[in-house]
Amino acid sequence: MTVNATGSNYLNNISNTPSKTDQSDDPLGRDSFLTMLVAQLENQDPLNPMEGTDFSAQLAQFSQLEQLMNLNDTMLELKTSFDESTEGNVMEYVGKKVSVNMDEMEVLGGSVSGGSYTINEPSDIMVSITNDQGNLIRTLYLGGQTSGTHTINWDGKDSGGNIVADGTYNYTIMANTGSGFVEVPSTKTGIVEAVIYDNNKPYFIIDGVSIDANSLVALYKDEDTSPPASIADYLGKNISSNAPVVLLESGKVSGEELAFELDAPQDAVVQIYDHNDQLVKSIVLLSDETKEGTNLVEWDGTDQAGNPASDGLYYYTVETAESVIRPPVADLVSGIRYYNGLQYLVMNDSGRLVSPNSITSIN
Structure with missing residues (x-):
């Protein structure tokens, strides 16, 4: 809501x-x-x-x-x-459990307000800041951060050191726990501790951080407040994630083709990265090869030179003339997979793997 x-x-x-x-x-x-x-x-x-x-x-x-x-x-x-x-x-939201979006910062007169993120384990953090046109303004490398909620300290300047124009800016948090950068969910769930007003605008205080009340996306009933006790509790549930990964094992890509959504037929480039964020392969699609809605592209497990890529975890982005996105996934959890000592949820139809930390919703 x-x-x-x-x-x-x-x-x-x-x-x-x-x-x-x-x-x-x-x-x-x-x-x-x-x-x-x-x-x-x-x-x-x-x-x-x-x-x-x-x-x-x-x-x-x-x-x-x-x-x-x-x-x-x-x-x-x-x-x-x-x-x-x-x-x-x-x-009335004080004391209630809510979910709020956390992907915007406001700049007014060179002063920045808002901007925070939550991580469940110590991670290296990278922040990408974009304007309302989706253009990258600046990338912040924050280094190692402890688990918990943190405030983004941005000075309101672009990559050239210039003060940006007043307005709303979006940000994306990428976290690396040792197996490559993955996007941190842009939603935060917690208990509203208080409500404060700044310029007659209400803000929720959640975990000591002020968040615009207009960013509210969900209000939970009392019986919905308990998170899954273990990873096995996700089995049989429909979940969504904004950071699915692709497993390459014995030279074979697990699951179905790489899927992504487009608003209309257009040129697109599917970029495949390894867990170290190194570009492995680019698959170029012309507008007559894409369509409005769901698009599928097959990756044969090779790199740009046509050589077999190393076994491991990969992710992909889709670049168009308008934006660069990391396609999300929504599916039924059909299994649990251990890889390099970490637990991943197996998405039923797509075969993608999802870290519990990247889950954005559970149905």
Whole structure:
């Protein structure tokens, strides 16, 4: 679920209309208008009294003025009631378990707000920051970090040392625990400890980190708060992951073809990397070889030179003229696979492997 701010924005616009003020600050209020009208009647020429039509017109103007002022008062009361209700609704999340998106930072006047991530084990961390066009602005190499929640310390500058324009920037966290960089889930799940306001905007405090309340994506019932006790509890469940890996064993690629989604037929390049983030092979697809929706491409387990690639874990990205993505996967967990001392979930149809740390949702 999300926190809808549409109504608040609409009523904020209403607040820009003239507001109710004291009569001393409003010389053309109700009382002033009536005083002027009575004075006009008292001082009219008895030999040339005011026409009845003129008097009726002025009374109509007064009636319209009164109705508009009453309407303005009503809308201000409605806005106040709505603001109090919205604030109360946000406060109701305190003590609740929620999931929030954590992939945006705000830049205003060179000052950066937001930006945090959570890792379950010590890892080397790399942060990629992109603008609203999806263009890479800067890559931060944060080095070794302990498990837990961390704040991203970005100075608001691009890779050339220039201060970026004000706006919203997205970031992607990549973590390496010793077997290559994998993307850290962009969602965070935890208990809302408090709600604070900054520039009249509500923020959740989760694990000591402030997170925009509008990033709320899920609210959990009490019975949903217990995570799986062991990796075996994932068996038979449908899960999603944004960091599936491909196993190459005895020269054979496990599972089906490499899958990815496109909005329309277009040129695309499938880039295959090893666990050290070294490019192994590029598969170029022209627009007449792709389609809208799900696309499949086969990797024969060889490198760019046509030589057999080493057995191990690989991942792939898809590059188009618009973006570079790492395709997610959603499937039924059909097994558990141990590789190099680590546990992975086997996705039923695709055959992809998924680390429990990269799971983004469980159904």
